[in-house]
Amino acid sequence: MPQTQDTDENVEPVDGVAPMTADMHLSVVERTAPVIDGPIATDRRSIWPLSPGRMAAVVAALITAAICGPPAADPTTGVNGADLGVLLSLAVFVAAFLIPIPKKDDQS
Numbered sequence: 001m002p003q004t005q006d007t008d009e010n011v012e013p014v015d016g017v018a019p020m021t022a023d024m025h026l027s028v029v030e031r032t033a034p035v036i037d038g039p040i041a042t043d044r045r046s047i048w049p050l051s052p053g054r055m056a057a058v059v060a061a062l063i064t065a066a067i068c069g070p071p072a073a074d075p076t077t078g079v080n081g082a083d084l085g086v087l088l089s090l091a092v093f094v095a096a097f098l099i100p101i102p103k104k105d106d107q108s
């Protein structure tokens with residue numbers, strides 16, 4: 001059975017609260033830097049989203065997967081070298097995107 005909520009009948013009135021105008025709610029912040037600041041805004045745009053070496057790795061992985069895919073999918077041959085080729089092409093494809101690119105000014 002739900003119970004009724006208790007209400008406090010002895011509420012103290014609040015005195016001294018002055019009404020605020022609309023401009024009192026806003027804080028004045030002066031922007032000193034552009035909104036987008038960093039390598040994204042300063043890099044040249046290119047038609048290729050990856051560097052040439054990474055793009056070559058992606059293309060090689062796709063070609064290897066296309067060549068090794070049908071023999072690897074054939075259930076009559078069992079496990080063969082084409083399965084290894086597909087796994088290697090998958091590894092090359094993932095590595096092309098996940099291996100971090102060293103910074104140009106980083107000497108380590």
